[in-house]
Amino acid sequence: MNIKNVIWGLAFIIIFSACNRKQTEAFEVDKHLAYCDKQVHRTLTELGNRKMMPRNIPDSLTHWKLVPIGIGEWTAGFWPGILWYNYESTENMNNADAATFYTDLLEPLTVLPPYDHDLGFQIFCSYGNAYRLTGNEKYKQIVLNAADTLALLFNPKVGTILSWPREVEPNNWPHNTIMDNMINLEMLYWAAKNGGDKKLYDIATKHAETTMKHHFREDGGNYHVAVYDTITGDFIKGVTHQGYADSTLWARGQAWAIYGYTMVYRETQDKTFLRFAEKVTDLYLSRLPKDEYVPFWDFDAPNIPNEPRDASAAAIVASALLELSQLEDNKEKAKEYKTAAINMLVELSSDKYQGGDCKPSFLLHSTGHWPKGSEVDAAINYADYYYIEALVRYKKLISGIKVTENFKDA
Numbered sequence: 001m002n003i004k005n006v007i008w009g010l011a012f013i014i015i016f017s018a019c020n021r022k023q024t025e026a027f028e029v030d031k032h033l034a035y036c037d038k039q040v041h042r043t044l045t046e047l048g049n050r051k052m053m054p055r056n057i058p059d060s061l062t063h064w065k066l067v068p069i070g071i072g073e074w075t076a077g078f079w080p081g082i083l084w085y086n087y088e089s090t091e092n093m094n095n096a097d098a099a100t101f102y103t104d105l106l107e108p109l110t111v112l113p114p115y116d117h118d119l120g121f122q123i124f125c126s127y128g129n130a131y132r133l134t135g136n137e138k139y140k141q142i143v144l145n146a147a148d149t150l151a152l153l154f155n156p157k158v159g160t161i162l163s164w165p166r167e168v169e170p171n172n173w174p175h176n177t178i179m180d181n182m183i184n185l186e187m188l189y190w191a192a193k194n195g196g197d198k199k200l201y202d203i204a205t206k207h208a209e210t211t212m213k214h215h216f217r218e219d220g221g222n223y224h225v226a227v228y229d230t231i232t233g234d235f236i237k238g239v240t241h242q243g244y245a246d247s248t249l250w251a252r253g254q255a256w257a258i259y260g261y262t263m264v265y266r267e268t269q270d271k272t273f274l275r276f277a278e279k280v281t282d283l284y285l286s287r288l289p290k291d292e293y294v295p296f297w298d299f300d301a302p303n304i305p306n307e308p309r310d311a312s313a314a315a316i317v318a319s320a321l322l323e324l325s326q327l328e329d330n331k332e333k334a335k336e337y338k339t340a341a342i343n344m345l346v347e348l349s350s351d352k353y354q355g356g357d358c359k360p361s362f363l364l365h366s367t368g369h370w371p372k373g374s375e376v377d378a379a380i381n382y383a384d385y386y387y388i389e390a391l392v393r394y395k396k397l398i399s400g401i402k403v404t405e406n407f408k409d410a
């Protein structure tokens with residue numbers, strides 16, 4: 001072997017590892033977790049003793065808009081979930097008390113008939129984390145019951161869970177399934193292995209398979225909504241609800257796909273899902289603006305670069321890629337995904353994206369529902385949830401622990 005090539009090779013390895021180390025060392029996760037704790041306490045002060053949840057802070061305001069808890073409040077589980085992650089990172093019992101208080105407020109939702117797929121977001125982010133960190137059996141039972149309720153929306157003819165029963169009339173969508181629904185499969189997988197019905201595993205896997213088959217274009221980009229015939233089970237069409245157009249790539253929709261298929265691979269260990277998680281991730285990464293890690297709200301929005309960003313998509317993807325990097329069987333891809341996730345966290349943790357002293361949220365610049373003109377360029381609770389989840393996961397990752405394991409017990 002040519003000695004010159006060997007020397008160049010060694011130099012490359014040394015420089016590459018130094019850069020990687022620099023990136024990791026530069027990201028001071030404890031500092032960012034301490035910042036989250038500070039912001040949580042500002043929000044708790046704002047809430048006082050009102051039994052409401054912080055939902056968003058529009059660009060023009062400096063205080064949270066609060067919402068009551070009800071079936072229409074799909075984000076109701078995120079604030080309790082934030083508080084549980086904050087307790088996990090601080091190990092401060094006062095933070096556990098706050099988390100318990102807001103989790104218990106969701107109790108009315110736990111006894112309702114199946115109203116839509118959001119039950120998974122609402123219950124698993126709150127009670128799921130509550131049980132993970134406390135082992136309280138009452139929380140476990142609530143999650144098991146919610147999983148059974150969610151499964152009632154599964155249509156075996158179609159092979160997916162009906163996402164929005166209440167939206168059938170206005171949109172004339174017989175059986176609709178939205179990409180976001182992928183996230184709610186985690187509660188079914190969890191229930192199946194924690195004393196619930198084993199059929200929940202099959203339902204979740206069937207949903208993931210059907211979605212993989214119909215809900216994506218050739219390049220791995222997804223339609224937000226897949227519409228199916230309720231009776232025959234046939235796929236009718238792919239449309240958008242929160243993206244710019246049926247043919248465009250809505251950033252958060254793709255983020256849900258990345259997070260969803262990463263989690264489905266973790267639960268099934270079926271390599272088909274790993275390869276698919278790579279496909280949807282690679283498309284997302286390839287479409288990010290050059291040297292930037294927070295996407296515009298829709299990758300095909302017409303006025304880029306003068307379009308709002310979506311920090312929530314970046315936070316969801318950062319959290320997912322930390323896990324995907326650990327699940328990968330391809331070392332190069334593992335490295336690529338870990339580096340991308342850290343770059344996303346670094347950008348989200350910069351002044352541009354932090355609520356800082358001005359606002360009590362962790363993050364700014366998310367876009368909830370652009371077509372409706374709602375929550376555009378705002379701070380939104382689910383961006384904060386996935387940001388703190390990603391920080392907690394990152395801390396586990398650098399400690400050599402599986403990112404989905406309980407930090408305290410590991």
Ligand code: GLY
Nearest residue numbers: 180242252253368
């Ligand atoms: N519908 C959930 C979302 O806005 O991503």
